[in-house]
Amino acid sequence: MREWQARDLRREVLNDHPVIVQVEYRSLPRHTSCSSVDDHFVVVHGVVGSDFVYSDPLGQSTGGPDLQISERDLMAAMGEASTPRVGFAVSKSKS
Numbered sequence: 001m002r003e004w005q006a007r008d009l010r011r012e013v014l015n016d017h018p019v020i021v022q023v024e025y026r027s028l029p030r031h032t033s034c035s036s037v038d039d040h041f042v043v044v045h046g047v048v049g050s051d052f053v054y055s056d057p058l059g060q061s062t063g064g065p066d067l068q069i070s071e072r073d074l075m076a077a078m079g080e081a082s083t084p085r086v087g088f089a090v091s092k093s094k095s
Contacts, residue, residue: 003085004078006071009044009052012089018045021087024080028056029073039081044074 004021012019025040046053046066052074055065069077078085 004087005085006075009074009087010047013044013047013052015091017089017091018043019087019089020044021074021078021085022081022083023074023077024082025058027073027077027080029069030056030067039083044087 004019009019009021020041020043022039022041025036025038026034028040028042040056040058042057043055044052045055048068051068051070054067054069054074056067075085078087
């Protein structure tokens with residue numbers, strides 16, 4: 001495994017490869033009041049300027065599938081995970 005950087009995420013997303021990343025749940029801006037210290041997975045699938053767009057499977061009541069997060073906040077949440085800045089890109093096989 002390697003640590004993902006913002007430029008790596010951006011490159012994959014811009015190539016239409018969503019990236020599943022591990023974050024500390026309460027480090028996400030919409031969950032800072034949560035007392036849980038558990039890790040969580042979100043899908044980064046878009047870019048808006050320097051921000052990222054992600055889907056949070058637990059985020060149905062807090063924004064749903066197209067949440068925007070700053071590069072700084074995303075990298076901080078990934079850095080606080082038990083295994084910092086882990087992720088993997090998903091791509092369709094070429095037939």
